[in-house]
Amino acid sequence: VVTFTCLINGLQKARRWAGVKELLNKMTEQGIKPDVFTYTGLIDGLCKEGKEMEAMKMFDLMMEKGVEPSTVTYNILINQLCKEGMIDDAFAFMERMNVSGNASDVVTYNTLILGLCEANKMGKAIKLLDEMLEGKVGVYPNTVTLNTIIHWLCKRGGISRALEFQKMMVEKGSGLRPDSFTYSIIINELSKLGKIDDAEKLLREMKDHGLSPTLLDYNTLMESMSRGGMKERMMSLFSEMSEKLRPDVISFNTLIDAAGRDGEFETMKKLFLDMLDRGLSPD
């Protein structure tokens, strides 16, 4: 079963649907019964293709066949319901899962919290997070939970609250730690707002938590420096990043564009050659 399930998952990623069907037939030919993993993978694949009806049918089919869905199976469908904006049904489905003997896990809650955010119900999302933090639901939040809330607070203009949550994460005893997602979310937001000093401070702070700024972080910050007309700072950030990472095409495009704004043709040329030197192909 494992072999077949792996193969099926691979084909699904490659969107080779005919192959999936063929493999399923081959399985039954050989008397191998699909298990929870197989069905769950199929349901996920169908959801990702937007075939939600098919996914539900698959869910029913697996139950008919006496294969008991797992929390993962339910989580996928809860996610699907959220994506369709059916947040109440998503919660109801979680209820059904619990009744069937599958406990909610952190992914279940993360999915629902994201659903609430996307449905413009930040208040409820945060309330649910608080309940998790207080231990009222029996599942403690993780980095993904906080990242989701932080991201959506940013989108909804709540950057200061987002920063409070980030502070909470770095505190000892919170049981949480920020990851590179956390930082890229906030650095991106601060950059958009033109709060370059704050963004750079955060970039420095990453090292204190065992994280290194990524290409994305540097590129984002450089772009906002360019917008703010802080070319010197941008260039020094660029040389700093060059020591640690390989700047990519986006990095160079950003720099060339910045030089272009001021008509600095020589600089542009230099950058262009530098880019070729490093084996990058211009796009």
Next chain:
RNA sequence: CACCGAUCUAUUUAAC
């Protein structure tokens, strides 16, 4: 206390 497979979060650069 039996190796392997399934689910959740961020995405930066050009033409106003």
